[in-house]
Amino acid sequence: MSAQTPDSNGAGAPTPTDSDALPKRAGMNTLSVHGGDDRPRAHQAIPMPIIQTATYAFADTADLINFMQHKSWGDGIIGREEYGRYGNPTVQAVESKVAALEGAEDAVMFSSGMAAITSLLLASLPSGAHIIMTGDCYRRTRQFCLTFLKRLGIETTIVETGDYAALEAAVQPKRTRFIMSESPTNPYLRCVDLARIAEIAKRHRVQTIIDSTFGTPINQLPLQYGIDYVTHSATKYLGGHHDLLAGVVAARKDRIAALRDARGVLGGIVDPQNAYLLERGLKTLGLRVAQQNSSAMQIAQFLEGHPKIERVWYPGLPSHPDHAVAKKQMSGFGGVVSFTVRGTLEETSRFIDAMEIPYIAPSLGGVDSLIEQPALMSFFERTPEERLEVGITGNLVRFAIGVEDTDDLIADLDQALRVLP
Numbered sequence: 569m570s571a572q573t574p575d576s577n578g579a580g581a582p583t584p585t586d587s588d589a590l591p592k593r594a595g596m597n598t599l600s601v602h603g604g605d606d607r608p609r610a611h612q613a614i615p616m617p618i619i620q621t622a623t624y625a626f627a628d629t630a631d632l633i634n635f636m637q638h639k640s641w642g643d644g645i646i647g648r649e650e651y652g653r654y655g656n657p658t659v660q661a662v663e664s665k666v667a668a669l670e671g672a673e674d675a676v677m678f679s680s681g682m683a684a685i686t687s688l689l690l691a692s693l694p695s696g697a698h699i700i701m702t703g704d705c706y707r708r709t710r711q712f713c714l715t716f717l718k719r720l721g722i723e724t725t726i727v728e729t730g731d732y733a734a735l736e737a738a739v740q741p742k743r744t745r746f747i748m749s750e751s752p753t754n755p756y757l758r759c760v761d762l763a764r765i766a767e768i769a770k771r772h773r774v775q776t777i778i779d780s781t782f783g784t785p786i787n788q789l790p791l792q793y794g795i796d797y798v799t800h801s802a803t804k805y806l807g808g809h810h811d812l813l814a815g816v817v818a819a820r821k822d823r824i825a826a827l828r829d830a831r832g833v834l835g836g837i838v839d840p841q842n843a844y845l846l847e848r849g850l851k852t853l854g855l856r857v858a859q860q861n862s863s864a865m866q867i868a869q870f871l872e873g874h875p876k877i878e879r880v881w882y883p884g885l886p887s888h889p890d891h892a893v894a895k896k897q898m899s900g901f902g903g904v905v906s907f908t909v910r911g912t913l914e915e916t917s918r919f920i921d922a923m924e925i926p927y928i929a930p931s932l933g934g935v936d937s938l939i940e941q942p943a944l945m946s947f948f949e950r951t952p953e954e955r956l957e958v959g960i961t962g963n964l965v966r967f968a969i970g971v972e973d974t975d976d977l978i979a980d981l982d983q984a985l986r987v988l989p
């Protein structure tokens with residue numbers, strides 16, 4: 569079932585103003601279960617089986633030559649595999665499903681979110697190029713750009729998330745290749761105006777990348793706002809069970825074909841077992857994210873009204889700086905709520921230790937709730953002063969909500985907050 573099927577229930581992210589230009593889409597739950605599927609599958613299997621295969625045989629030399637000729641013509645109608653680093657049927661099934669969910673022509677899977685981002689940048693940027701990145705990006709993405717790409721002579725300008733004048737001013741004619749951002753960002757859940765970024769970029773003939781990991785295709789569809797590439801750490805919501813690492817890039821067919829070729833060189837393909845787990849996880853993406861959106865909204869409201877809470881960041885709250893942008897382009901506001909408690913770093917740790925349902929762990933997006941104090945997790949090695957420079961205070965908490973009952977999560981927060989003075 570492709571993304572072009574008639575709209576069945578109106579679910580999914582809100583459409584941008586130019587809705588006539590959009591393909592009609594099935595509902596997001598239908599796409600989560602059936603999107604991109606081939607019917608019938610081999611052996612009439614319903615789930616895509618794991619094809620645990622590294623190499624594929626040719627019937628005879630004529631078969632080999634025929635394959636090689638099609639491959640060298642780049643016509644894409646090969647219909648078989650050659651070698652596991654270039655592709656795999658289980659991996660391809662997930663690629664089709666993600667493409668259907670994102671409303672993309674195609675998608676390509678990688679072994680992690682970082683492999684997706686680094687492969688896309690390495691494959692696309694010539695030495696001497698320039699990219700623009702918004703400030704709140706995942707620290708490893710930032711590290712890759714500021715250190716690894718720098719060694720290749722590629723310069724990165726970081727602009728504050730939400731400062732569109734600075735973003736436009738940072739464009740260097742003929743040199744800037746990409747504007748990249750996350751939306752929502754981590755941990756403050758800043759949302760960039762997708763249509764505005766796409767418009768600025770197009771005016772300057774620059775391409776755009778949105779890491780939509782925190783958004784998910786259930787809540788927002790960046791390609792429909794004119795963004796060129798969408799990336800995900802599929803380790804998070806797409807997989808949804810804290811049991812796999814994977815990454816994906818979705819975009820126009822010719823761009824994905826070039827990136828798939830580059831993946832064959834860079835070697836970052838996801839393995840078939842993880843692709844199977846991801847396909848399985850994706851079937852409940854719509855259900856999981858709907859529950860997480862609803863819980864997160866109620867939890868954010870509960871926290872905002874609680875006397876032991878200093879401040880709450882959740883794009884669904886009118887108090888969030890990007891609430892208006894989020895409302896315009898998202899149908900749900902995601903499953904992560906960040907907040908500061910009234911207390912020191914040590915008191916905040918005591919509150920976290922008193923929580924009974926969530927695990928203390930990095931990551932987000934799975935069925936199990938996770939809680940963390942960014943000062944002691946991602947920013948542990950920094951001094952308090954260095955943390956403050958990037959806006960990380962000791963009393964900041966990131967709560968990545970799972971699919972447990974909302975009332976139980978609120979009751980757990982309520983009892984744990986009592987340990988604070």
Ligand SMILES: Cc1ncc(COP(=O)(O)O)c(C=O)c1O
Pocket residue numbers: 680681682683706750754779781782800801802803804813814815931
């Ligand atoms: C927004 C975002 N992008 C990319 C990544 C990297 O993904 P992975 O851990 O799958 O490599 C992460 C990981 O935390 C992330 O939060």
